[in-house]
Amino acid sequence: MTVLDQPVWHPRTEPAPLLPDAEPYRVLGTPQARTLEPGLLTELYGRLVRGRRYNRQATALTKQGRLAVYPSSTGQEACQIAAALALRPQDWIFPSYRDTLAVVARGVDPVQVLTLLRGDWHSGYDSRACHVAPLSTPLATQLPHAVGLAHAARLQGDDVVALAMVGDGGTSEGDFHEALNFAAVWRAPVVFFVQNNGFAISVPLAKQTAAPSFAHKAVGYGMPGRLVDGNDAAAVHEVLTEAVRQAREGGGPTLVEAVTYRIEAHTNADDAGRYRDDAEVEAWRDRDPIALLEQELRARGLFDESLVSEVEDDAERMAADLRDRMNEDPALDPMDLFAHVYAEPTPQLREQAEMLRAELDAEAGS
């Protein structure tokens, strides 16, 4: 089936959307949580623990000089894991620099994921093969890409959803607005996922927006907006899965805001003590996404020694493997600088490559 000959927009006559809920949607700790599959809860738990371990290991690698920089998603693991789990293999994810964990959870080799932050190349995995766009550094610029890709897939008659990730700060960029508008007008199968972690580097939410929530922005594009507790893995998982389903079924884009908190500094290079109190961080630890899951598992009698040790062994294995492989120096060929600028190097680049080749030969010879 193809939609080639249908108009790709819909008329502006839909009923006015409802305002999103004023309070973030929660599942863990509510009666509804009791209906969740035990398998889902233990899987989420295992992945979150593993995710946190990954964040810890990556941060350690910066101290050992093995990573140029690392923006940790500690505290945001529920968002990261839920984003990966909500997607099917054919779906695409458009991550930003902080979303390495989501990409790893999707199954991409962690070493390849860290290529950008290690500094050996700009992107380390094959985007086409794993359906993961390169980690985006310029904020919000990846959002229109997600819309275009989802639109293209729909035009081709393919069942593909794009999940586009952005931070609270990134929502202020013009690209955020343009992407949401194009998606709504084209009714593209996209899910916009805002991780509101309270800060854009040092800038707190109150200086970023006066909106009641980012989910409320959906109203102005004529799309549904959902506000969810970003530390409640079950809730984020449910809301994203539902948004993906809706997109697949032709229901168009959804804007999801997950309210969470950046526990670490912006990156290892940042000093969060300059702009926020430890007390605030401590307060958020009470709503730690792993602790919330643990409570639920305990309440359901699913939390036991064997789960814990299995999960921790798994996390340690991943961490050890990551550490070992990141400690190897990547093999780099300076001539690659010229290899992929164009399909064929221009005469100008050929000249320049020759010059570098001669220098390298001289270096090697001397």
Added chain:
Amino acid sequence: MTVLDQPVWHPRTEPAPLLPDAEPYRVLGTPQARTLEPGLLTELYGRLVRGRRYNRQATALTKQGRLAVYPSSTGQEACQIAAALALRPQDWIFPSYRDTLAVVARGVDPVQVLTLLRGDWHSGYDSRACHVAPLSTPLATQLPHAVGLAHAARLQGDDVVALAMVGDGGTSEGDFHEALNFAAVWRAPVVFFVQNNGFAISVPLAKQTAAPSFAHKAVGYGMPGRLVDGNDAAAVHEVLTEAVRQAREGGGPTLVEAVTYRIEAHTNADDAGRYRDDAEVEAWRDRDPIALLEQELRARGLFDESLVSEVEDDAERMAADLRDRMNEDPALDPMDLFAHVYAEPTPQLREQAEMLRAELDAEAGS
């Protein structure tokens, strides 16, 4: 009084805004209209008639080669006049290329207003003196200027409101989003005024947005949104005046959408027959802003011969004066090309100016 030492943003704890009305706000033809001052009604009527005459005259000037191009606001006169009347002398207006009539209604010399479109210079009036920003051609780019100016005035303790005008098409630009967000976060005294005339050149509303209305976009910025019938001069006047008052009183920005219709082609150079039916245009003539006012005046017994002839004489005088003065060739000095690029010309520009001077002297001599 100055706000210098207060934080210029407010926290994100306000109650969630209400959704704007689903139907545009109307006054003419409703019982409320009966309470309006007769003076206001006759003034609006006179100004609208004069405004339409101005549009007609300007269009005629394009045919005579006296204007390079003219984007007519015929059909949108109620919006244009109300925008001008809602402001006090110290307030600023940020018009786009279609808003020449609002600028004229504000009291700027019509010949100076047409400078851009005549082609003798890029802007013809003294913006600082009349508090009118240059007509903006790049869409939506003037909106952040309005926010910055209003913010600056507020920081200086001055009582100044900025009215920022944009079309339905312009709302899709990133600058629209960024301007509204800055205004909301800074609580700047700005009124954003969207004239939704159904088209961006040939592109109809349904391809521009999927929102229930542009007023609904206000929700996502945490500011009030108002939807108003743009052909009802009394309603637009009331809504804008109210929004300006609120901005003055520290209530922050408002987003106003006026639903109207572009009766003429995009400009004289455009052929609207390629993309819309005459029937649609005819249907909108039933809601002609001048006719709506006339009906109200008749109902109130205020519409008589003397009003009509006074108004028409006034409009004809304006038109004749405009025609006569636009028929004079503007005095141009090519050396002006170098006069205002910088406060002081660079050595490079001095060289280039000398070259042109020599050419002009040679031309004059030969």
Added chain:
Amino acid sequence: MTTALATARATARKPATMAQALNRALRDALADDPSVHLLGEDIGTLGGVFRITDGLAKEFGDSRCTDTPLAEAGILGTAVGMAMYGLRPVVEMQFDAFAYPAFEQLVSHVSRMRNRTRGELPLPLTIRVPYGGGIGGVEHHSDSSEAYYLHTPGLHVVTPATVADAYGLLRAAIASDDPVIFLEPKRLYWSKADWSPDAPDEVPGIGQAVVRRPGRSATLITYGPSVPVCLEAAEAAEADGWDLEVLDLRSLMPFDDETLTASVRRTGRAVVVHESAGFGGAGAEIAARVTERCFHHLEAPVLRVTGFDIPYPPPMLERHHLPSVDRILDAVARLQWDEGGA
């Protein structure tokens, strides 16, 4: 890489405008390749403000020739996503100055995606930008922005000056697996020539300059809207005894050093002509590299005739800004004819 097939011409040549040739190039590309998709403002029902996409939405449907919302970064950004999925988007920017909102997408993504992903995500994207002045446009409608693009590694930048090149270069741009900035000289849209889309020897590849008029005294190096001006200057120069070669670059990146160097080595003198501001303009690069490569053949420094270093003037003054035949001849006269031989 000219596809200069020596086949017989199938169709008789007929007078056509550059606008018509561009329209035909888009039509043929859409017909030949289902992955080609056009995006832009007013390109659908209206057929574009310059009518370059006239009739295409009707023939190929709204999904192949799409009127987008009014947001240039959004247009280019979504086109990037479409290209990532394997489509071949052709974007229209309505006017030169209205491409600036898309600058970040262009520089940070379009030009770098292939390199970023080691070739895994090439972006076969064409960005059509009507450019240049001389049409009496009000502010922001007459910019020449090529210098911004040619300085951005990862982009190709081409611009036709003839009806045949308009067709051939646009087909080549769309067929290219790299992003191409396709600059259309507005004031040549209505220029005419006898032309047939089926004449294959008229399909130039990207990266090849062409000698439009051979000559021995000096080389006028130019491109796009200034090509006809230079040809006119060369005609006029004959009266003064100068036999000027006119070289049309066609492609600013890749750059055809070979053709250019050969010409200037032969003539020993050169003037670069373009509309955009001279300071840091394309002419600076051209003059610098010609000098690097032809230093000992040069009888005089390479001179530049360009727009002034000012914002583009209002319509009533633009003629004073644009490179004119007289200014070109003045520059030729300053090529130190006393010291070297013509």
Added chain:
Amino acid sequence: MTTALATARATARKPATMAQALNRALRDALADDPSVHLLGEDIGTLGGVFRITDGLAKEFGDSRCTDTPLAEAGILGTAVGMAMYGLRPVVEMQFDAFAYPAFEQLVSHVSRMRNRTRGELPLPLTIRVPYGGGIGGVEHHSDSSEAYYLHTPGLHVVTPATVADAYGLLRAAIASDDPVIFLEPKRLYWSKADWSPDAPDEVPGIGQAVVRRPGRSATLITYGPSVPVCLEAAEAAEADGWDLEVLDLRSLMPFDDETLTASVRRTGRAVVVHESAGFGGAGAEIAARVTERCFHHLEAPVLRVTGFDIPYPPPMLERHHLPSVDRILDAVARLQWDEGGA
């Protein structure tokens, strides 16, 4: 227009970094002129990611040193409005590549507002842009974008290479009634010199190049982050018997033709050095205009040592991209010493 007052130095010089000098310049400007307002991302409580605005929000309040929402076009666009009202905004773009979203505001408004309004609405705006590589930054954190700016009429473009110039040029930029792009070489932020803000002879005006090292054999023409590299090259060249002059442009627009021309006429040879891609870079303009003005004094073509025409490399490869002492010496060696005299 140096304010080279011959007054006694009030304060002793102390070691200071360029970052400290910039911070001091902002502080003094805020203190001296209530119309100066700083805008940017993270410039308030944090003091900027490079700490250039450290302490200023605390000292002058949030309204004078404002953390804006995260939107560069919005920052520059609101700064334009503030300048229209008579303020003197100083904008920080967090990194070079993150200035691109503001490109339309820059080109279509910042550079043209004065001209558009015949001088009625000047925009006394300073745009601070940390630029250049060599700091191991990941993609988008090491661009050199000066060529885009210097080709945009209506902008001034300056870049300091020393601690004293950082202070003096930034004060001059903020005091200027025209918009100034103030390019801060990131990797020189932590470079140190003995310096006092009260030494008035160290306050250069905008538009003046300076000879950093006199020499007779050839001129190295450079600016910003490449100045120390050229000085090092000049030292190294002594061993080979070359006495190189090093010229720091400081201002790319306006351009100091006088100083440059005098130097090259004297030395007869020149190499231009900068980090950004060579094609269409600042070096093209410099080489072209030096050649136009010094043709008969040149023993060899002006050569360029620049970054390659590639997207900026990842940290582990950047050293292969940046102009190095060796590459500069290689270029010097190619200045045809056999044919002319040293």
